[in-house]
Amino acid sequence: MTEKDFERVYREYFDPVYRYALALTRDANEAEELTQETFFKAMQAVDGFRGESGVKTWLCGIAKNAFLSEKRRKQPEPLDELPERADEAEGPEGVLLQKDESRRLHRALHALPEPYREVFTLRVFGQLSFRDIGELFGKTDNWACVVYHRARARLQKETEGSI
Numbered sequence: 001m002t003e004k005d006f007e008r009v010y011r012e013y014f015d016p017v018y019r020y021a022l023a024l025t026r027d028a029n030e031a032e033e034l035t036q037e038t039f040f041k042a043m044q045a046v047d048g049f050r051g052e053s054g055v056k057t058w059l060c061g062i063a064k065n066a067f068l069s070e071k072r073r074k075q076p077e078p079l080d081e082l083p084e085r086a087d088e089a090e091g092p093e094g095v096l097l098q099k100d101e102s103r104r105l106h107r108a109l110h111a112l113p114e115p116y117r118e119v120f121t122l123r124v125f126g127q128l129s130f131r132d133i134g135e136l137f138g139k140t141d142n143w144a145c146v147v148y149h150r151a152r153a154r155l156q157k158e159t160e161g162s163i
Helices: 003-025 028-044 055-073 088-111 116-124 130-137 141-158
Strands: none
Touching: 003 028, 003 055, 003 116, 028 055, 055 130, 088 116, 088 141, 116 130, 116 141, 130 141
């Protein structure tokens, strides 16, 4: 792959890889770093790319592996804290209700067993297609769709239908 080819891949796939990284990290700065690391690793490993799964899936796989490696290296962080997103127009009661609902959803999402949690996260936050998710897991797009809908049903049950 020439430098121009890689520049084209970078321009075409930066946004989907960044969105996926943001879904994994839940932090814009970390997502930016993970995206850059992903493309750096992809550039180093481009000769090993066989094209069977598609460029986007390959890049997301690199991002996932880099994220998991970094996560293993770090101390686990508490998952109870949510970033505050309060709409001032709602008033104090609305803010408290929104924070409570967000915490319940956050806890329910993190209580989901794998692969439900990851498939749901990839679909909702990473905006990946069922086909891409299935390829990441070495499964079919139908498998990814079923797992996503089961995860969503579990979340709805846990959060009393607020999703």
